[in-house]
Structure formats: structure tokens, C-alpha cells
Amino acid sequence: MTLLTQIWDFFSSVKLAICTLCALAATSIIGTIVPQGEAPAFYVNKFGTKTAHFFQILDIPDMYYSWWFLGLLGILSTNLIICSLDRFPLIWKIITTDNLAIVPDRVEKMQNCFMWEFGTNKLDRIDLASLLNKNGWKAHSRKVGKDEILFSQKGRWSRIGVYIVHFSILLILVGAVMGHLYGFKGSIMIPETESTQKAFAYKNAESLELGFEIRCNSFILEFYDNGMPKTYRSNLTVLENGQEVLTREIEVNSPLTYKGITFYQSSYQGYQDFILTITENSSGESKQFIIPFQQQMSWEGKDLHFGIVNAEAIGKRVVRSKIWFKAGEHPASIKWLNDNDKTTLTSGAKEYTLSAKQLYATGLQVAKDPGVWIVYIGCGVMMLGLYLAFFMSHRRIWLYKKNGSYSPQLWLSGSANKNKMAFAKDFGELKDSIEQAVQR
Amino acid sequence: MDSSQLLGITTFTYLFSSLLYMAILVFKTQKLGTVATVFTGLAWLIQTAGLGLRWVESYQMGIGRAPLTNMYESVVFFAWAIILLYLLMEWKFKIKIIGSFAVPLAFLAMAYASFSTDLTKAINPLVPALQSNWLIAHVVTCFIGYAAFAVAAALGIMYLLKSISPDLGEASPSLSVRFPSLTIIDDIIHKTMVFGFIWLTAGIITGAVWANSAWGTYWSWDPKETWSLITWFFYAIILHARYTRGWSGGMIAILAIFGFVSVLFTYYGVNFLLSGLHSYGSS
Numbered sequence A: 001m002t003l004l005t006q007i008w009d010f011f012s013s014v015k016l017a018i019c020t021l022c023a024l025a026a027t028s029i030i031g032t033i034v035p036q037g038e039a040p041a042f043y044v045n046k047f048g049t050k051t052a053h054f055f056q057i058l059d060i061p062d063m064y065y066s067w068w069f070l071g072l073l074g075i076l077s078t079n080l081i082i083c084s085l086d087r088f089p090l091i092w093k094i095i096t097t098d099n100l101a102i103v104p105d106r107v108e109k110m111q112n113c114f115m116w117e118f119g120t121n122k123l124d125r126i127d128l129a130s131l132l133n134k135n136g137w138k139a140h141s142r143k144v145g146k147d148e149i150l151f152s153q154k155g156r157w158s159r160i161g162v163y164i165v166h167f168s169i170l171l172i173l174v175g176a177v178m179g180h181l182y183g184f185k186g187s188i189m190i191p192e193t194e195s196t197q198k199a200f201a202y203k204n205a206e207s208l209e210l211g212f213e214i215r216c217n218s219f220i221l222e223f224y225d226n227g228m229p230k231t232y233r234s235n236l237t238v239l240e241n242g243q244e245v246l247t248r249e250i251e252v253n254s255p256l257t258y259k260g261i262t263f264y265q266s267s268y269q270g271y272q273d274f275i276l277t278i279t280e281n282s283s284g285e286s287k288q289f290i291i292p293f294q295q296q297m298s299w300e301g302k303d304l305h306f307g308i309v310n311a312e313a314i315g316k317r318v319v320r321s322k323i324w325f326k327a328g329e330h331p332a333s334i335k336w337l338n339d340n341d342k343t344t345l346t347s348g349a350k351e352y353t354l355s356a357k358q359l360y361a362t363g364l365q366v367a368k369d370p371g372v373w374i375v376y377i378g379c380g381v382m383m384l385g386l387y388l389a390f391f392m393s394h395r396r397i398w399l400y401k402k403n404g405s406y407s408p409q410l411w412l413s414g415s416a417n418k419n420k421m422a423f424a425k426d427f428g429e430l431k432d433s434i435e436q437a438v439q440r
Numbered sequence B: 001m002d003s004s005q006l007l008g009i010t011t012f013t014y015l016f017s018s019l020l021y022m023a024i025l026v027f028k029t030q031k032l033g034t035v036a037t038v039f040t041g042l043a044w045l046i047q048t049a050g051l052g053l054r055w056v057e058s059y060q061m062g063i064g065r066a067p068l069t070n071m072y073e074s075v076v077f078f079a080w081a082i083i084l085l086y087l088l089m090e091w092k093f094k095i096k097i098i099g100s101f102a103v104p105l106a107f108l109a110m111a112y113a114s115f116s117t118d119l120t121k122a123i124n125p126l127v128p129a130l131q132s133n134w135l136i137a138h139v140v141t142c143f144i145g146y147a148a149f150a151v152a153a154a155l156g157i158m159y160l161l162k163s164i165s166p167d168l169g170e171a172s173p174s175l176s177v178r179f180p181s182l183t184i185i186d187d188i189i190h191k192t193m194v195f196g197f198i199w200l201t202a203g204i205i206t207g208a209v210w211a212n213s214a215w216g217t218y219w220s221w222d223p224k225e226t227w228s229l230i231t232w233f234f235y236a237i238i239l240h241a242r243y244t245r246g247w248s249g250g251m252i253a254i255l256a257i258f259g260f261v262s263v264l265f266t267y268y269g270v271n272f273l274l275s276g277l278h279s280y281g282s283s
Helices: A003-012 A014-033 A040-047 A049-057 A060-065 A067-096 A128-134 A156-182 A372-391 A420-439 B003-026 B030-060 B071-093 B096-115 B134-164 B182-215 B223-245 B250-273
Strands: A112-117 A140-144 A147-154 A184-191 A195-201 A207-223 A229-240 A243-251 A256-258 A261-280 A285-292 A297-299 A304-314 A317-327 A333-338 A341-347 A350-368 A395-402 A409-416
Touching: A003 A067, A014 A060, A014 A067, A014 B223, A040 A049, A049 A060, A060 A067, A067 A156, A112 A420, A128 A147, A128 A395, A128 A420, A156 A372, A184 A207, A184 A261, A207 A261, A207 A350, A229 A256, A229 A261, A229 A350, A243 A256, A243 A261, A261 A304, A261 A317, A261 B182, A285 A297, A285 A304, A304 A350, A317 A341, A317 A350, A333 A341, A333 A350, A372 B182, A395 A420, A409 A420, B003 B030, B003 B071, B003 B096, B030 B071, B030 B096, B071 B096, B071 B134, B071 B182, B071 B250, B096 B134, B134 B182, B134 B250, B182 B223, B182 B250, B223 B250
Parallel strands: none
Antiparallel strands: A112 A409, A140 A147, A147 A395, A184 A195, A184 A350, A195 A207, A207 A229, A229 A243, A256 A261, A261 A285, A261 A350, A297 A304, A304 A317, A317 A333, A341 A350, A395 A409
């Protein structure tokens, strides 16, 4: 045996598959117990210097991407490929073989086998093919000398089910590798009304060019009556060369995708500043101001002065704020306003609509993953393969009319590659049905 | 009548069902078997009504969500899935003895859901991460899988009990004489595990798709995900060992039980012992 065939045999063995799966399952446990992706100091504090050093050597803090874990996945992939290449030709032969060319001896020696003997030639008057057909077995037949063989099969393609599953695992891994090579994962924090063209990668905090600009128009937080968070919603606009291209609201579970880059709502941050929107009702003119807490600002040219003089908060979330508003020489108005609510103030002859909300920044996950569709296709293919591999079996039936030198005989035999008990039952029923027909 | 009353009644009816199925082992009357099946079917309908009512109640509270979102609801659904699966198996395989091993699991789940003080029974609204159409698909696929693995483990225990008791024929004092033959139990264990494996696969896939639509990453090696994959590997190993290395019988029965331990850890252990993305499952 040459070295090459030895290597081939090693990688095509099921033993290796079982060992690799065991190793993957066992080592995967480590990463669920030792927290992943923390700073080196974390491991020193929690496990001591020696253990932390040992962890560092074995890449335990990032074990699912370590050389040895990826190595195990590599062995699994090689194993899947080689074992499929090794076995597939034989399976293909079984699927495409001419089953009518079977050696008659084999028909007489199968596990599921039955024989009828006839004193007369009444067998010739029975249409065996239509008899099988009536029982749900569409048959082909061939004359061999004085004898005749009929054959019917079901579910022969189920034999490739297991290879489809193996292929799907490879597809998923290819998709994952594509995502890592050509995609990125990062995050951005954009304060309301501001925009950015960059995100920050998780891996190395490197800045990633988006290739366009994204602006957060507003961020809304909603809560249920019992205080649980209900909605995190950002209104985003995509800009290219300063031109607005697309505006959409995103929520958790409802992201925005533009040019292959997807923005997911993931967090937020509240500031001590406020967004105050003032509309002069008579002219319809409106302007937005970002105003720090307890500082006075003015709308130049309109002689309007305003500020947030007080606020009420739950934790860091402002629930209402107290607005001070003065138009020209008219007396100032002071009013409490719920967050993100509006009010109308009259000052002299003019009416103004004011709305105030706490300034937030929306936290977005930014991801580009060109491999995700390959992964999804892999998942679909896997379900199909599992169905074929487990819920279908290749069942074959032979009917052999033997006009030997003795009295005519009729042999029925059959086999299934899986679920043999169920097949034996079906075979028994077919046998009874044929018996009824031939004994009549 | 509200949902918690119906689900409370279910707990006791499942206890009674368990006793009826165990009685079949002791008394050899055909009628008792029919009574056990009909009673269990009714108990399951009561539970179905309870789950449905809880769904309706959530709408009346202005929340409107499927009753599948916290530990309490998942345990109740687990019991529901076990009984549904068992009844389908009884119909398909015509072996009632399995009930005396499978139905008590559903009772234990319901008893834990009803009497544990760790679980919140209140109908709470959904946090943003759970507001997704994938919720129902993910939970249902996973729990059908879990239920199948539970029944496979019950069958594993049955197999081991039968294989250790000496075969003295009908005269044997041991109750395991009434069990189906070892070959048949082995075959059903295998079929149940295969069924569970397919649903677990679907559960992991729906979870991955959901994670991708919520967080932009279909796999993040969070402890829950990793444990579901470990469980998946475990059953994949069993299936390979059976197909290609001819393992069967006692070895597979033992592995079916260990597989379920892995399922329980994935389902329950991870939520309480390890931290991660699925933390909402622990309340």
C-alpha cells in the first residue's frame, strides 16, 4: 500500500469522522465555560497568571477561531470531501445500474423472498407487469431466454441524501469563510442629526470606509407601562455625494441594507443635550437646535430666546423637560413638556409650536457578509438532504418468471437499504396481493 | 376559566395519564389501554386550549404574542410537544407501553412549570429582540426536536430495563416482559432520534437566520448556540456510529439517554449556568 492510498484511506474513514466530531463537541464546551473575547487582564484576574498564560498559548480566549479549532474543522471538511469522493462512484453505480441484468441466482437468495410453483402454464396468462403496477410498483421487464425478469424501484435518489448533507456542510463552511474574507463586522454610534462615512471594526477597531454617508435623523425609545423596553427605532438616511438617496426607519429585527452593507439597531446612548424644534406658525418656518442643558440659545433674526431650564429623568432617560421661551420683548413662557411631545405657545400676536426631546445617539451594528446567501443555501440543501437520507429509502422489487426444466416458478424478492422492518411489511402485503392473483 | 387554571388542570391530568399507562404494565386489560389513550388525548386538548387561551389573553392585555417566550411557557410547550409526539407514535407503532415512560416526562415538565417558584407565569410583553416572525418558527422547531429526544431517552431507559432483566418468558415476574422486543425498541429509538435530529437542525437554522436579521451575524458562538451545536454533533455521532459501524442496542440506548442530558443542558443548564444572548429564556 502506497503512502497516498494510506492517506486516502485515513481521510475517507468514518472512524475519523466520528473522532473529529467527538473532538469538536468536546472542545466546544471549553468556550462556553471560559468567556470569549475578553481582554488579557480579565483572564489573569479570573483564572490566575499561570492558567491565563496557558490559555493564551492555546488561544482559548478566542478558541473558535484558534488554529487548532479551525484545524479540526479543516480535518472534518477534508474527511467529508474524501469520504464522499471515495464512496460516491459506487453509489452512483447502484443508482444507475441495470437491475434487469441481475443474476437470477441473486433473486432467489434475497432476505425478502417468496416462490410460487405451478403445475400448469397458467402463469403465462397473467400480466405480471400490470399486477405490480396495480400494487404501486411501476415495473420494467426483460425476456431472458424462456424466462422473464420484472423490476421496479422506488426512492433510488434517496441514496445520495447523505452526500447532499455532507455537501451542504461544506457549502456552509465556504459561506462562512467568504464572510470572513470579504465581509466585515463593525459598529457605529451616530448622534441624532449627524452623519458618518465610517464604521469601526470589532476585530481591531480599525475604521471601515462605508463608501457612502449615513445620517441618523432621529432615535426613538419606547417603553411598556411596566418599564420594559418596547421599541428602539432609528430613522436613517443614506447620502451619496451629499444627495439623499434613501430614508428608512430601522428597529431591532428590521435592519436597513444598502450596497451590501446592513445596519442593525443594537444600542443607544443618551446625552445631556436636547433637540428643540421651533416652528413659527404664521410663516411655517421651522428650525432645529441642539441645546445643552440649562444654556440659553437664540434664533438669530427672529429675536427668539430659549433654553431647557429643568428636566426629570428615570436613570439617564429624560421623561420631561421644562422649556423657557421668550419672543422679543414679550414676557417669557415656561412650560413642562413630555419628551418628544409638542406644545403651542403664544407670544404677543404670534404662535409658535415647540417640541423638545433628549438628544440620543443610535448604536448600529454594521455588517457586510457576502457569504450569508451561500450559508442559507447550504442550510436549505441540508434540510433537503436530511429528508432524503432519513425519510426515504431505496426499495427494489424483482419478479422472476422461471420456466426451467421443471414446473414453472414465480419468484418475488426485494430489498431496501433502510427501514427494513417497514419494507418487510410492505413486501408481505405485496406477496399476499400477488398470491391472490396467481392462485385464482 | 383562565389559561393558568387550564394548565393547572393539565398537570394533574398528565399525572393521572402517567398512572393509567403504568397500570397497563401491571394489569393486562385491553380496555385500560383505550382509557389511557383517550384520557391523555383529552388532557392534551385541555392543554392546547390552555395555550390558546394564554395567547388570547395576551391580546386582551394589549400585548399580543405567542405563548412561547419565557422559561415557563417553553416548559409548558415542551410537555405539549412530548404528548403530541407520543400520541402520534402510539398511533403509528401501536405500542402503549411507551406511554408509561414518555407521559411521565410531560407530567414532570408540567409539575415543574406549575410549582416551581423560579419561573414567572405572568404574561409579559416582548423586548425588541424577540419581536420577530422567526420566534414561533424557532421555538416550535427546537421543541419538537427536544420532545423527540426526550421520548428517545425514555425508550432508552425502557430498552436498558428490558435488557437487564432475565428472559424467563411469560412466567417472569418482571414487568419488562410486557415491553416490546429489544429489536423493536431499538428501531423506534433510532427513528425517534432521527426525527429529533431533523427538527433540531431546523431549529438551529431558524435560530441562525433570526440572529442574522436581528444582530447581523448568524453565528456568534454564544453558549446557547454552541451547546445546540454540541448536541447536534452528539446525535450526528450516534447516527454515524449506527449506520456505518453497526452500533445498536444497549450502546445506542445509553447514548440516547446521554443525548437527552445534553439537550437538557442546552435548554435549561445554559440559561442558568452560563450567560449569553438567550438570557431572556431564564426568567
